[in-house]
Amino acid sequence: MSDAHTRRVQAQFGGSAAAYVASGGHAGGDDLERLLAWGRACRPGRALDVATGGGHTALALAAIAREVVAFDLTEPMLRVARDFIRSRGAANVAFAAGDVDALPFRDGAFDAVTCRIAAHHFANVGTAVRQVHRVLRPGGSFLLQDILGHDDPDANAFITNVEKRRDPSHVRSYRAAEWKAFLRAAGLTVIDDAVVRKERVWDEWTGRARMTVEARRELEAFVRQAPERCRAAFDFKLTDDAIASFTDRMLLLRADRD
């Protein structure tokens, strides 16, 4: 990953780390339950949570796996995740900093790897997936969740623009067929999938990104001026003077190493 993109991610998340621990959308929901159900079926001994953020997925994994490594590019994020996970009494979680492009683990080290609501920040998803494949043991499971790219190019361009205005470290979201191609090319076979809707409450979503008043005003004007069918694709809820929420579809995939 380029140094510039690394700095963008670290600047974006370093200042918002506590807000990710507090975020209700990250703390749980149908999406995390789906991922955990797959995780329980894998019965992992060692599990890796890539891009752990505030640590909610790693904490949930700690109840399923013997050992968990929570991994993230942003050190302040890892620090708040460590405090949060320890405050919940989980003693089987270790913490490691680094880039998914070069995972600092030996080949076949993990029975399961999770990556939840993060891959849209990765500069090179193909490289990331090859790294996940490398650190999984044969037969091990990759449990992925990310924002689903929209099939309509206009709706997809609209939401990518909204995301990038809110968070410059957003790269893009992929459609299911694109994800399946990345996984297949790396030697991972998709054995289950699901799509779960997740509502984003606008004030919380924009607040967590620490937007300036001016940037938020411009973003809201951009949303209001967009074609109605683009807003409708994400179920934007607007009143005369505010944006209340929109809804993302989250893609979940379980892919096992051949």
Ligand SMILES: C[S@@+](CC[C@H](N)C(=O)[O-])C[C@H]1O[C@@H](n2cnc3c(N)ncnc32)[C@H](O)[C@@H]1O
């Ligand atoms: C929204 S948070 C993840 C949420 C978390 N997985 C959960 O379930 O609550 C996104 C995280 O991805 C991390 N990240 C982004 N790019 C990364 C990369 N190339 N390697 C590792 N972590 C990365 C960021 O530092 C940030 O902490």
